Amino acid sequence: MTGTVTLQAKNKNRSIVQTESTTESPLVRWLLIGTALVFLLLFLILPLLIVFREAFSGGINLFFQALTDPDALAAIRLTLFTAAIVVPVNLVFGVCAAWAISKFKFKGKSLLITLIDLPFAVSPVIAGLIFILIFGSRGWLGPWFLSHGIQIIFATPGIVIATLFVTFPFVARELIPLMQAQGTEEEQAARVLGASGWQTFSRVTLPNIKWGLIYGLILCNARAMGEFGAVSVVSGHIRGYTNTMPLHVEILYNEYNFTAAFAIASLLAVLALVTLVIKSVAEVKITGDQIQTKL
Amino acid sequence: MHHSMRYISIIGFLILSIGLTACSNNRDGASATLLNVSYDPTRELYQELNREFKVYWKDKTGQTVTIRMSHGGSGSQSRAVIDGLDADVVTLALAHDVTAIQQNAGLIEEYWQNRLPENSAPYTSTIGFLVRKGNPLNIQDWDDLIRPDVSVITPNPKTSGVARWNYLAMWGYALQKELGDLSKIGNPDYAGEVAMAEAKAKEFVAAIYRNVPVLDSAARGATNTFVQRGIGDVLINWENEILLAGFTLDVDGLEIVIPQTSILAEPTVSIVDKNVDRKGTREIAQAYLEFLYSETGQELAAKHYYRPRSEVVAIKYEERFPQIQLFTIDEVAGGWHNANTVHFRDGGIFDQFYQN
Numbered sequence: 001m002t003g004t005v006t007l008q009a010k011n012k013n014r015s016i017v018q019t020e021s022t023t024e025s026p027l028v029r030w031l032l033i034g035t036a037l038v039f040l041l042l043f044l045i046l047p048l049l050i051v052f053r054e055a056f057s058g059g060i061n062l063f064f065q066a067l068t069d070p071d072a073l074a075a076i077r078l079t080l081f082t083a084a085i086v087v088p089v090n091l092v093f094g095v096c097a098a099w100a101i102s103k104f105k106f107k108g109k110s111l112l113i114t115l116i117d118l119p120f121a122v123s124p125v126i127a128g129l130i131f132i133l134i135f136g137s138r139g140w141l142g143p144w145f146l147s148h149g150i151q152i153i154f155a156t157p158g159i160v161i162a163t164l165f166v167t168f169p170f171v172a173r174e175l176i177p178l179m180q181a182q183g184t185e186e187e188q189a190a191r192v193l194g195a196s197g198w199q200t201f202s203r204v205t206l207p208n209i210k211w212g213l214i215y216g217l218i219l220c221n222a223r224a225m226g227e228f229g230a231v232s233v234v235s236g237h238i239r240g241y242t243n244t245m246p247l248h249v250e251i252l253y254n255e256y257n258f259t260a261a262f263a264i265a266s267l268l269a270v271l272a273l274v275t276l277v278i279k280s281v282a283e284v285k286i287t288g289d290q291i292q293t294k295l
Numbered sequence: 296m297h298h299s300m301r302y303i304s305i306i307g308f309l310i311l312s313i314g315l316t317a318c319s320n321n322r323d324g325a326s327a328t329l330l331n332v333s334y335d336p337t338r339e340l341y342q343e344l345n346r347e348f349k350v351y352w353k354d355k356t357g358q359t360v361t362i363r364m365s366h367g368g369s370g371s372q373s374r375a376v377i378d379g380l381d382a383d384v385v386t387l388a389l390a391h392d393v394t395a396i397q398q399n400a401g402l403i404e405e406y407w408q409n410r411l412p413e414n415s416a417p418y419t420s421t422i423g424f425l426v427r428k429g430n431p432l433n434i435q436d437w438d439d440l441i442r443p444d445v446s447v448i449t450p451n452p453k454t455s456g457v458a459r460w461n462y463l464a465m466w467g468y469a470l471q472k473e474l475g476d477l478s479k480i481g482n483p484d485y486a487g488e489v490a491m492a493e494a495k496a497k498e499f500v501a502a503i504y505r506n507v508p509v510l511d512s513a514a515r516g517a518t519n520t521f522v523q524r525g526i527g528d529v530l531i532n533w534e535n536e537i538l539l540a541g542f543t544l545d546v547d548g549l550e551i552v553i554p555q556t557s558i559l560a561e562p563t564v565s566i567v568d569k570n571v572d573r574k575g576t577r578e579i580a581q582a583y584l585e586f587l588y589s590e591t592g593q594e595l596a597a598k599h600y601y602r603p604r605s606e607v608v609a610i611k612y613e614e615r616f617p618q619i620q621l622f623t624i625d626e627v628a629g630g631w632h633n634a635n636t637v638h639f640r641d642g643g644i645f646d647q648f649y650q651n
Contacts, residue, residue, distance in 0.1 A: 137379030138400065146379065154380040236380040238330060238365045251366070254515045255338055256540075 051269050054262035066252075066260035067267070074240040075248035075264070078156065082244065083224040086163045090220050094171025095213065099205065101172075102179035103187060113176070119168045127165050128233025131158060154236030159244065162230040167220045174216030175209055178286065182208055211285035218282065222275040226268060326359040327579050332382035334369035334456055334562070335515045336536045340599035341386070347595065348586050352579065360579060368513035369456030376402065376567065383571050383580045386564040388456025388514075390414070391631035393565050402569040416561035417587035418601035421621060422457075422464040423557065425521065425530040425537045428548030434529050436554045437468040441502040448527035450517040451510035452639055457560075458514075461531045462645065463634060464558040465503055467627035469496035471556060477626045501648045522549065533560070535600035538615070559621040562601075 056063055066072060097116060101109060119127065135142045135152040145152050152158050186208070190200040206213075228246040235242045243251060245264055252261035333341060345362040352360050365372065365380065369388035376382045377400040387393055390408060393415075397403040408415045426434050432445055440447050452458040471477055473492035479485040511517040514532060518540055521530035530537070534553065541551045564584050571577040586592050593605040597612040609616075628634035638644045 132378050135379075138377070139379075142379055151379070151381060153378065154375065236365055236375055237367055238363045241363050254335070254519070 048269060051262055051265050054258060055266035057262075058259040062259050063263050066257075066263035069260070071240040071243070072248060072260070072264060075243045075245050076267070078159070078243065079225050079245045081156070082160050082163050083221055085160050086167055086224045087217060087221050089164060090167055090171050091213070091217060093168070094175060094216060094220075095209075097172040098175035098179055098209075099201070101176055103184050103205075116169050116172050119166050120173075124166055124227065124229030125233055128162055128230040131162055131165070131230075131234050135161075153234050154238070155242060158234040159231050159242060162234045163224050163227055166227055166230050167223045170220035170223060171213065171216035174212055174219070178209055178212040179205070211282045215279060215282035215286065218275050218278045222272060225271055325357075326361065327576060328361045328363065329383045329576060329580060329583060330363045330365065330381055331384050331386055331583075332365045332372050332376055332380060333386040334372060334388040335366055335513055336457075336533055336539070337386060337562075338364070338366055339539065340595060340601065343599070344587070344592060344595050347591055348583055351586060351591070352582065355582075358579070362583075368454060370454055371513075376400070381570055381574075382567045383574065383576050384564060384566055384584055386562065388560075388562050389459065389631065390416075390561065390563045391459075391635060392456060393563050394631065396567065402567050403565055404568050407565045408563065410566075411564065411584060412588060413604050414561055415563045415565055416604075417564060417584075417592065418562065418596035418603055420560045420562065420601055421534045421553070421557045421619070422460050422531060422560060423534045423537050423554065424552040425532065425540060426550050426552055427528060428550060430550050430552065432528050434552060437465060437503075437556070440465075440506065440529065440531075441499060443506070445506055445529060446508055446527045447503055447506045447529055447531065448509065448511075448517050448521045449507055449531040450514055451512055452645055454512045455514055455517075457533050457536070458510075458517075459634070459639060460533075460558060460560045462500065462638065463624055463628055464531075465500045466496050466638070467558050467622045467624075468554070468556050469499040470627055471622060477622055480626065481629070497644060500644075504645075504648050534602075534616075538600035553617045553619060556620045556622070558627070559623050561624075 067076075097112070100106070101113060132153055133139050135145065135158060137143065137146055137153075139153075142153065150157075152161070186204050187200050190204045195203070225244075226246055227244075228250075231244055232247055232250075235244070235247055237243060237247060237251070239251070245268055249261050249264045249268070252258075252264065331341060331345075341362075341364055345364070348362065349360055352358060365375075365382075367375070369392045372380075373385070373387060373392035373395050376385060376396050385393055385396065393403065393407060397405060397407060404410075411417070424434060426432070432439070432442075434440070434445060439445060449461045450458040452462045467477075470480070470492050473495050474480070474485075474488065480489050482489075509520055509526065511520055514536060517530060518532060518536060520526050522540055529552075532540075537551055541549055564587065566577065566580045566584065568577075571580045587596070588604065590605065590608065593603040593608040594611075597603045597608050597615070600615070602616050603609050603612065624630060624634060628637070636643070
């Protein structure tokens with residue numbers, strides 16, 4: 001088997017040469033693949049199945065009852081509301097940041113890249129505590145807001161801000177490598193032909209990054225809806241008012257209401273599955289775009 | 296260029312809508328909103344009590360009241376109110392957590408505990424045990440917890456309200472056993488005897504904590520560790536929590552053991568003065584807390600396994616609550632302030648168990 005070379009004509013234009021990547025015996029290979037599969041089954045597929053099994057363990061009626069409970073509906077609404085603010089804001093800031101970083105040269109660029117990564121590096125709990133220190137009633141800005149009757153922490157604005165913080169890198173991080181790979185030639189051509197900045201962006205840059213952007217947004221949305229740590233710190237856990245879906249799952253679980261807890265959890269799991277499907281479609285499209293750019 | 300203007304206006308609208316959501320707080324006379332910040336095991340009690348209070352208040356004043364609940368570990372809930380969680384009333388696990396709000400944020404008046412009857416504790420509880428079906432290790436009293444074959448589940452007294460009660464119950468039991476009469480504490484004639492008893496009590500409590508495999512951060516976490524994860528032979532917890540778990544989660548086969556002697560736990564309630572004055576909810580908040588002392592309130596407390604203060608209700612629910620000898624925190628530790636300084640602060644007696 002060693003050293004066999006297979007030639008495969010993938011399509012008319014290109015042929016890909018595939019070499020066997022290992023020289024191990026089939027037994028070792030199957031063992032390794034088997035281990036990986038068992039691991040996948042145990043840690044990814046099984047938990048997912050258990051979530052759905054538990055959710056429907058009380059029958060379909062109990063499942064829908066759990067989802068239409070006023071507190072559950074309030075949690076779903078709050079989660080959707082938060083995502084509806086966070087995702088567009090991240091869209092704008094992510095595209096701006098990625099555009100600035102990949103298409104222009106300026107001082108402090110690497111610092112900006114590092115700062116964008118900060119929310120990835122900071123533990124979500126710390127992120128939540130930071131906002132308590134800033135907007136809490138004994139924090140820096142909290143007293144001023146409170147004296148104007150605006151409650152930030154332990155209310156919806158705090159939840160939105162904390163979610164914004166933890167989801168900030170997703171769009172920018174997705175776009176920067178893509179835009180860097182695409183280079184600036186097309187934009188330069190557009191400028192030479194007399195396009196304005198906005199025209200260059202909307203007619204040249206945006207179509208090129210479309211799928212990368214969708215990929216980033218869908219990940220950002222998944223995190224926005226699923227975030228637990230940072231939101232838990234700033235939420236105040238007021239039932240039917242400042243509980244998001246993940247927080248509501250915890251509350252129900254602590255109330256020994258396992259069926260309802262898993263019913264809400266199954267909604268989050270469905271969201272994750274939908275995210276993955278869109279993500280894989282976007283991935284295929286991105287690869288397609290990149291190949292096109294190179295040709 | 297008009298495209299970019301549209302984006303700016305969308306962002307502007309979003310920011311505005313966040314602000315508006317924040318400001319929407321009903322102040323009209325026809326409806327009112329109360330926020331009750333409570334600790335973990337009171338969920339079921341207040342769920343039902345809030346419903347009753349709504350009806351009562353509507354009948355009395357015609358006003359519709361919405362009561363919002365926030366639950367969590369008593370200490371962290373107290374912390375959240377200090378940091379600005381806009382509570383109208385707090386109903387916490389121990390007086391110390393209410394005093395912390397008064398001391399750190401000044402949101403509550405200094406002599407808050409004298410404002411309502413019975414030390415502002417409308418219902419009481421005690422500390423008991425939950426054991427496995429059939430009580431295979433025959434755990435009956437505090438003495439059984441120091442046996443090396445017994446694994447004990449109790450949360451961390453640094454973070455959990457009930458864990459402090461658990462600790463003080465062990466401590467008080469040991470003192471009572473040594474002294475026979477708790478009134479000797481604080482009496483200069485018995486100073487030597489008390490000092491020796493305290494040394495014995497320290498050993499006793501340390502021996503129990505040596506049997507604790509996990510220190511959960513809160514009461515519900517400890518219950519889940521014991522009931523759901525099946526760790527430990529005995530769970531020390533609120534009597535109300537144990538009775539609830541014993542009656543509603545009987546699937547796993549658990550048994551309730553209430554020791555002969557334990558501590559009188561007084562979960563306390565208070566209005567958060569600064570918050571109710573700012574929101575104009577003092578009257579309704581006061582009525583809400585007084586409702587806890589009413590016959591309906593007491594009845595609901597008893598129904599949810601809290602020992603009622605009302606004697607009429609207590610007699611009605613006599614069978615539910617075993618008659619045991621109860622000592623108070625004032626008797627065994629000289630009040631919360633003292634208990635915290637001696638036992639729970641950094642470097643206190645509890646920390647010393649884990650240093651050696």
